[in-house]
Amino acid sequence: MVGDWLDALVFVGASRYEPGVEVIIESVLDRSRDTDLICVASVPPDRDLGRANRRVFDKCLHSGGRARALARIDPLEPGSVQEARELVRLGCIGLFLDPWRDSYSISNCAALDAVVEVAEEHGIPVTVESGFPWVSEPLQVANFAASHPTIPIVATRGLQMNMSGLSLEAASIALERCPNLYLLSSGVYRQDWLEALVTTGFADRLLYASMAPDFHPELERARVEMLSSASERVAVANAKRVYGWD
Amino acid sequence: MIIDFHTHVDSMPALGWEMPPEAILDGMGRAGVDVSVVTSIMDAPVLSDEGLDRMHRMVGAAKGQLRAMARLHPWSPEAPELLEYAVERLGFVGLKLHPVSTIASPSGEPTLALIREAERLGVPTLFHCADDNLTTPFEIEVAAQAVPGAAIVLGHSGGYAHGSDAIEVARRNSNVWLETACIPYPRLLKAAVEAIGADRLVFGSDAPGAAVELELRKVRLLGLNDRDLERVLGGNAMRLTGVEKW
Numbered sequence: 001m002v003g004d005w006l007d008a009l010v011f012v013g014a015s016r017y018e019p020g021v022e023v024i025i026e027s028v029l030d031r032s033r034d035t036d037l038i039c040v041a042s043v044p045p046d047r048d049l050g051r052a053n054r055r056v057f058d059k060c061l062h063s064g065g066r067a068r069a070l071a072r073i074d075p076l077e078p079g080s081v082q083e084a085r086e087l088v089r090l091g092c093i094g095l096f097l098d099p100w101r102d103s104y105s106i107s108n109c110a111a112l113d114a115v116v117e118v119a120e121e122h123g124i125p126v127t128v129e130s131g132f133p134w135v136s137e138p139l140q141v142a143n144f145a146a147s148h149p150t151i152p153i154v155a156t157r158g159l160q161m162n163m164s165g166l167s168l169e170a171a172s173i174a175l176e177r178c179p180n181l182y183l184l185s186s187g188v189y190r191q192d193w194l195e196a197l198v199t200t201g202f203a204d205r206l207l208y209a210s211m212a213p214d215f216h217p218e219l220e221r222a223r224v225e226m227l228s229s230a231s232e233r234v235a236v237a238n239a240k241r242v243y244g245w246d
Numbered sequence: 247m248i249i250d251f252h253t254h255v256d257s258m259p260a261l262g263w264e265m266p267p268e269a270i271l272d273g274m275g276r277a278g279v280d281v282s283v284v285t286s287i288m289d290a291p292v293l294s295d296e297g298l299d300r301m302h303r304m305v306g307a308a309k310g311q312l313r314a315m316a317r318l319h320p321w322s323p324e325a326p327e328l329l330e331y332a333v334e335r336l337g338f339v340g341l342k343l344h345p346v347s348t349i350a351s352p353s354g355e356p357t358l359a360l361i362r363e364a365e366r367l368g369v370p371t372l373f374h375c376a377d378d379n380l381t382t383p384f385e386i387e388v389a390a391q392a393v394p395g396a397a398i399v400l401g402h403s404g405g406y407a408h409g410s411d412a413i414e415v416a417r418r419n420s421n422v423w424l425e426t427a428c429i430p431y432p433r434l435l436k437a438a439v440e441a442i443g444a445d446r447l448v449f450g451s452d453a454p455g456a457a458v459e460l461e462l463r464k465v466r467l468l469g470l471n472d473r474d475l476e477r478v479l480g481g482n483a484m485r486l487t488g489v490e491k492w
Contacts, residue, residue, distance in 0.1 A: 131406075133377075161377070161405075161406045161407075162376075162377070162378070162406075163374070163376030163377060163378075163381075163402050163405040163406065163428060164344075164346045164347075164374065164376070164378065165455065166346070166378075187406075187430040189428040189429075189430055189452070189455075189456050189460075189461075190455050190456060191455070191456055191457035191460060192454065192455050192456075193455075214431075215430055215431070216431075216432050216433070216464075216467060218463075218467060219430070219432065219460065219463065219464050219467060222460055222463055223457075223460060226457060226459075226460070
């Protein structure tokens with residue numbers, strides 16, 4: 001049984017994509033006393049990412065050290081590099097990219113280079129919404145990770161989303177090729193694949209994340225608890241190491 | 247009684263895949279499932295010329311804990327005859343179609359001919375229904391409307407990104423059922439019950455790739471009342487297949 005948890009990705013605030021759903025950091029922390037959080041702003045109804053990022057950062061600052069923020073950056077927005085630089089200066093522990101929502105390919109977007117340079121300058125991870133067709137398929141994310149070998153690249157959704165498991169092989173190849181690539185466990189229904197990652201030497205590259213409210217924390221935790229030999233590492237230790245959470 | 251409507255057994259040495267009945271039976275034991283409906287991975291007779299008989303032997307050895315569904319390739323002219331053989335001679339309880347594997351359009355005449363045969367034989371047709379072309383809910387809806395007397399089950403209920411479409415298709419077609427395997431969003435299954443009631447939702451796990459205990463836990467997270475939960479976990483599968491006593 002896992003004791004403490006570090007949830008490596010929670011979406012916070014109101015979302016333009018899910019009207020009526022608003023995640024409040026204090027409520028999540030109150031509900032789960034054993035869980036610390038890495039938070040990122042949901043895309044707010046007004047799409048003002050700057051204000052949403054600062055709101056999340058401020059909430060994390062007042063969480064008693066139990067929550068820290070990623071900076072959600074849309075590289076196609078004017079001023080995105082300056083925004084990333086400012087949020088990292090404030091204390092954000094990583095960048096968050098969403099090629100699907102923001103309409104670019106993670107493997108082919110010139111505007112990304114300067115944004116990622118900010119992460120490289122500070123040696124902090126970049127989390128990428130992954131598994132989306134055309135924009136963040138496993139080997140597209142691998143291509144991105146290989147271009148930025150000095151920083152951890154954290155892929156959401158186990159790097160793949162396919163109900164027939166058609167992308168599992170590509171996701172495994174991506175892990176083999178890119179030692180700086182890490183996966184979030186959230187939403188990966190193929191428990192046999194998660195178990196295979198553990199038994200084939202990738203247990204240190206798998207991080208628990210609920211990705212709430214998109215996924216259900218109880219179900220996502222259960223996936224990790226079943227990885228008995230590696231569950232502690234996946235639940236907390238790996239994320240602490242990757243994000244330098246001390 | 248708990249019935250898992252969607253599991254797999256097969257042996258594919260060329261791919262290095264072994265899914266023996268014991269893998270299903272072990273998972274059933276851990277999760278408290280009474281009966282599992284199993285299909286092959288390969289589509290008879292094109293990819294497996296003796297798949298139905300082998301499946302029958304495997305199921306027979308499980309002494310009533312496993313019931314078989316015939317996974318067939320619509321392009322084979324023998325497929326309707328094989329379905330009749332499987333249902334009437336071997337006691338199979340349904341037809342499974344996987345258009346990712348067969349690239350047969352759900353609304354193409356070869357597929358419709360098989361669905362019509364399933365209707366004549368009084369067994370349901372379970373489609374792999376997810377995010378790939380040929381498998382989306384709206385594509386399968388065309389088939390459901392072409393054979394309105396056939397019971398069509400949307401396995402995976404639309405996968406990662408087509409859950410809302412699957413609910414819409416079930417809402418407007420009374421011969422369409424939803425099945426719970428692997429879709430990682432309990433909230434969408436809850437929305438399905440709110441939209442169509444609990445009478446056309448059946449529990450499935452897609453074991454052994456997915457863990458049956460996790461899939462069962464997911465359904466229990468819906469917070470259904472005892473009567474509805476009993477239907478989803480077993481009663482509906484009995485009604486759907488016409489097998490009142492399993």
